[in-house]
Amino acid sequence: MTAQNTQDDLSAPDTLELRAKLFRGLGDPNRLAILDALESNECSVQEIVGRTGLGQPNVSNHLRCLLDCGLVSRRSEGRFVRYRLADGRVAVLLRDADRLLAATGTGIDNCKRYTE
């Protein structure tokens, strides 16, 4: 992707990369389901597995992603590990997204770029 040389004139490409990475982190229904489960209360991995119906390795993978991104935090408790939202701003972002969807969102379903 060397075509971005002309982008140097815009707001730093690094910022765009970071923003894209954040949105991509949020751009998965299963990760959103995990965040949704954590919004109400702290959960162990098993509880998330139960709520989402996903495989355990899959959940651990997503949690690692969310943890590295700083969106959730973890706390060891015996042989359990309990996760929770790392920051209130995460919930704010999700809420604003819902507001946008409420305003213009019906169209998103029409987007043929994603085959669903």
Add this chain to the structure above:
Amino acid sequence: MTAQNTQDDLSAPDTLELRAKLFRGLGDPNRLAILDALESNECSVQEIVGRTGLGQPNVSNHLRCLLDCGLVSRRSEGRFVRYRLADGRVAVLLRDADRLLAATGTGIDNCKRYTE
């Protein structure tokens, strides 16, 4: 993906799908660059091509995605087509993301799920 049967108990999966689709729409550096260009002023496709250094079909494709998602709107002017942000809430969402990045964002770079 039949493993989501247990998800029916949570907030409707459809909502999660829509949110994911929105975030995925925003989860591409090039689309963010396009939105960035449009945030300052209305642009023709050619102008966006010039600013981003992307190929013209590529830009048209991304614009179609953003248009279908209701994030931008278009206006024909002779043989030009001028695009602009569809809603102020888009800018709000981008700004919220930057706030979150400012707070916890440095960690996102550590996320190994995306190979960059």
Add this chain to the structure above:
DNA sequence: CTAACGTATCAGTGGATAATGATATGACAG
């Protein structure tokens, strides 16, 4: 009508990534 320009669409290709099964690590019980 014909040529030139701006934009959109299509088919093909390569790369990235989510899900899975097997397995490793770590903690507690007996």
Add this chain to the structure above:
DNA sequence: CTGTCATATCATTATCCACTGATACGTTAG
């Protein structure tokens, strides 16, 4: 120390998605 449970990591596979070049469509100029 051995077995069991909770979680994390690894390798593989299948899928999805962004980019490219060719081309079609629509508009204006001559």
